[in-house]
Amino acid sequence: MADAPSGRSLVVDAVTHRYPSGSLAVEDINLDIKGGEIIALLGPSGCGKTTLLRIIAGFIAQTQGRIIIGDDIVDMLPPNRRSVGIVFQNYALFPHLSISENVAYGLAARGIDKATRQREAQRLLDLVQLPAMAERLPRQLSGGQQQRVALARALAIKPSILLLDEPFAALDKNLRLDMQIEVKRLQRVSGITTLIVTHDQEEALSMADRVAVLSHGNLEQFGTPSDVYDRPQTLFVNTFVGSTNRMPGVVVSADRTAAKIRLDAGTEIIARPVGGALSEGGRVTVCIRPEHLQFVGDETGFAGVVGMSLPLGATVVHEVTTADGSGVKVSQARIGETRALENGAAVRLAPLAPSLANAFPATL
Amino acid sequence: MGAAPASRDVTSYGMGLAAPLALFFLLFFVAPLLQLFWLSLHNDTAGLHWGLGQYLHFLTDPFSLGVLGSTLLLGAEVTAVCLVLGFPIAWLYQRVGPKLQTIIILIVLLPLLTSVVVRTFAWIVILGRQGIINAALQSLGIIDTPLKLLYTQFGVVIALAQVQMPLMTLPLITALGRIDSNLDDASCSLGAGSWRTFFRIVLPLSLPGVIAGCTLTYAAAITAFITQSLVGGGQMLFMPMYLYQQASTLQNWPFAAAISIIFLLAVLAVVSVFTTLGRLSRGHGGA
Numbered sequence: 101m102a103d104a105p106s107g108r109s110l111v112v113d114a115v116t117h118r119y120p121s122g123s124l125a126v127e128d129i130n131l132d133i134k135g136g137e138i139i140a141l142l143g144p145s146g147c148g149k150t151t152l153l154r155i156i157a158g159f160i161a162q163t164q165g166r167i168i169i170g171d172d173i174v175d176m177l178p179p180n181r182r183s184v185g186i187v188f189q190n191y192a193l194f195p196h197l198s199i200s201e202n203v204a205y206g207l208a209a210r211g212i213d214k215a216t217r218q219r220e221a222q223r224l225l226d227l228v229q230l231p232a233m234a235e236r237l238p239r240q241l242s243g244g245q246q247q248r249v250a251l252a253r254a255l256a257i258k259p260s261i262l263l264l265d266e267p268f269a270a271l272d273k274n275l276r277l278d279m280q281i282e283v284k285r286l287q288r289v290s291g292i293t294t295l296i297v298t299h300d301q302e303e304a305l306s307m308a309d310r311v312a313v314l315s316h317g318n319l320e321q322f323g324t325p326s327d328v329y330d331r332p333q334t335l336f337v338n339t340f341v342g343s344t345n346r347m348p349g350v351v352v353s354a355d356r357t358a359a360k361i362r363l364d365a366g367t368e369i370i371a372r373p374v375g376g377a378l379s380e381g382g383r384v385t386v387c388i389r390p391e392h393l394q395f396v397g398d399e400t401g402f403a404g405v406v407g408m409s410l411p412l413g414a415t416v417v418h419e420v421t422t423a424d425g426s427g428v429k430v431s432q433a434r435i436g437e438t439r440a441l442e443n444g445a446a447v448r449l450a451p452l453a454p455s456l457a458n459a460f461p462a463t464l
Numbered sequence: 465m466g467a468a469p470a471s472r473d474v475t476s477y478g479m480g481l482a483a484p485l486a487l488f489f490l491l492f493f494v495a496p497l498l499q500l501f502w503l504s505l506h507n508d509t510a511g512l513h514w515g516l517g518q519y520l521h522f523l524t525d526p527f528s529l530g531v532l533g534s535t536l537l538l539g540a541e542v543t544a545v546c547l548v549l550g551f552p553i554a555w556l557y558q559r560v561g562p563k564l565q566t567i568i569i570l571i572v573l574l575p576l577l578t579s580v581v582v583r584t585f586a587w588i589v590i591l592g593r594q595g596i597i598n599a600a601l602q603s604l605g606i607i608d609t610p611l612k613l614l615y616t617q618f619g620v621v622i623a624l625a626q627v628q629m630p631l632m633t634l635p636l637i638t639a640l641g642r643i644d645s646n647l648d649d650a651s652c653s654l655g656a657g658s659w660r661t662f663f664r665i666v667l668p669l670s671l672p673g674v675i676a677g678c679t680l681t682y683a684a685a686i687t688a689f690i691t692q693s694l695v696g697g698g699q700m701l702f703m704p705m706y707l708y709q710q711a712s713t714l715q716n717w718p719f720a721a722a723i724s725i726i727f728l729l730a731v732l733a734v735v736s737v738f739t740t741l742g743r744l745s746r747g748h749g750g751a
């Protein structure tokens with residue numbers, strides 16, 4: 101019993117779910133998750149994250165598709181036989197049971213004797229660094245401590261898969277960081293396959309081996325944090341993950357790997373075409389992240405006028421209005437005493453490198 | 465910072481505003497109760513001799529004790545029936561859509577919209593020798609001679625249970641509604657089946673509602689003079705009717721007063737047992 105449970109794989113195979121009310125919550129989702137991986141399900145509120153989580157846990161029977169855990173198709177199994185541990189957003193601790201009874205609840209359901217149960221509960225409470233809380237009631241613990249108990253309770257049943265639904269949303273910023281590290285540490289020692297639902301892109305990028313980005317029930321991209329951040333496959337991913345400037349333009353010439361775009365802001369730049377071939381003369385949206393723009397001294401790049409400058413600690417963000425009247429943000433690392441930019445100063449901007457600009461066919 | 469004086473103001477206003485009701489209670493509730501108690505301390509109907517004779521009489525008379533016992537038992541039976549039938553309704557209410565919820569709440573509240581007298585007569589029609597139940601059973605050929613349903617303990621319990629059902633169901637609906645539905649899911653995902661989830665999570669967390677419902681139903685059932693007398697008929701005697709006979713028919717006011725006081729204390733005892741159970745269940749985890 102002491103050895104770490106080896107994580108089992110999880111396959112979400114073409115899962116679609118339509119609620120009886122008619123709303124299509126998730127559509128044709130495919131995820132192939134390896135044993136021991138930590139995956140973030142990232143997307144804005146209402147995009148279907150919770151629905152997908154509840155389908156995996158067995159609380160909702162999907163209208164189409166299969167859920168496969170390890171080698172087993174689990175669609176016919178009720179939640180209590182799927183061996184899936186869940187940490188709910190509001191923790192859902194049993195308010196009338198002590199902390200150790202909460203943690204041991206799943207073991208009692210498995211008919212394990214009381215002495216073993218107590219020993220195991222204590223071991224898990226030690227693991228989540230709450231060794232002295234066993235006899236308290238949930239309401240006597242702080243939010244962060246309750247979260248640890250919820251985690252210990254879910255881990256106690258040695259689940260094949262651990263699901264966490266927006267687990268840190270209710271915590272303040274410092275505590276959130278502590279808990280993110282804690283969860284990652286526990287995930288590493290237990291090796292359990294973990295799925296974290298979040299709408300916080302930083303959380304997704306920092307915690308997960310791979311990130312699945314959802315929008316309106318559709319899977320936009322499933323890849324490593326750097327895939328998702330550096331090589332977004334859709335305009336939605338590019339704008340939702342990290343911040344980005346969207347600059348409209350027209351295709352001058354294009355092949356598979358590079359496109360020359362005439363920006364409405366008044367210059368031609370080279371960008372990476374994404375999402376299929378671009379046709380000459382077609383309108384595109386070019387995405388360039390604020391940290392990938394630089395001020396240039398010569399006549400290259402496009403012109404703009406500096407508006408507000410926001411010093412954000414390690415970086416300074418400048419708002420620049422371009423010739424076509426749209427605004428772009430430029431983020432500069434603050435190295436020593438950065439040159440202060442006057443409000444109203446005329447500047448020229450260019451991407452750091454062509455590969456850092458992404459061109460997407462413009463949608464109406 | 466300004467909260468403390470403000471809240472003190474609120475309480476001082478509150479006291480003044482409560483005075484009319486306090487006066488009303490003093491005049492029409494506390495005073496008659498004291499008068500009742502004073503009356504019960506007389507050994508003769510004329511009210512000349514002081515003493516505890518009426519109480520001694522009641523507590524040594526097997527017939528009187530029998531009436532008290534059967535009344536308390538009746539309350540327990542009605543409460544049990546209401547709990548067993550009301551819990552599933554309340555449980556269902558929390559698990560259906562809003563349309564069905566409206567229908568359920570309507571059905572639960574419907575008994576309150578008709579007078580107790582009317583509802584009781586309806587039960588007489590249903591339970592009578594030529595009533596709906598007997599007619600149906602006979603025409604189906606299940607029985608040859610009509611069953612005796614009216615004027616039986618069974619009839620009284622059923623009629624009282626229907627009459628008092630909202631008092632059980634409403635607190636239960638409230639209590640079950642307060643339980644976070646994620647707790648059900650959490651229990652289930654931890655491997656518990658529906659029965660374990662029910663007995664370890666749902667039932668303990670709904671105990672405040674169970675206690676409130678039981679207290680209300682119990683108190684209402686044992687004092688339900690009209691339903692007890694009309695459906696129970698002459699053969700069955702419960703405390704309210706016993707009291708009425710002593711006071712109205714036999715004009716034995718001191719004995720009637722003693723019956724009232726004893727009945728009151730018995731009810732208070734049962735209610736405080738319920739409340740203590742409730743407090744215990746909330747205070748501690750429930751092993």
Ligand SMILES: Nc1ncnc2c1ncn2[C@@H]1O[C@H](COP(=O)(O)OP(=O)(O)O)[C@@H](O)[C@H]1O
Pocket residue numbers: 119120121123124125143144145146147148149150151152
């Ligand atoms: N029980 C339900 N009945 C009908 N529609 C629902 C239900 N739960 C969620 N939805 C709808 O499904 C979509 C996805 O919801 P959800 O999975 O909760 O999103 P998320 O967790 O990403 O915020 C939303 O449009 C929501 O309105």
Ligand SMILES: [Mg+2]
Pocket residue numbers: 146149150151
């Ligand atoms: Mg959600």
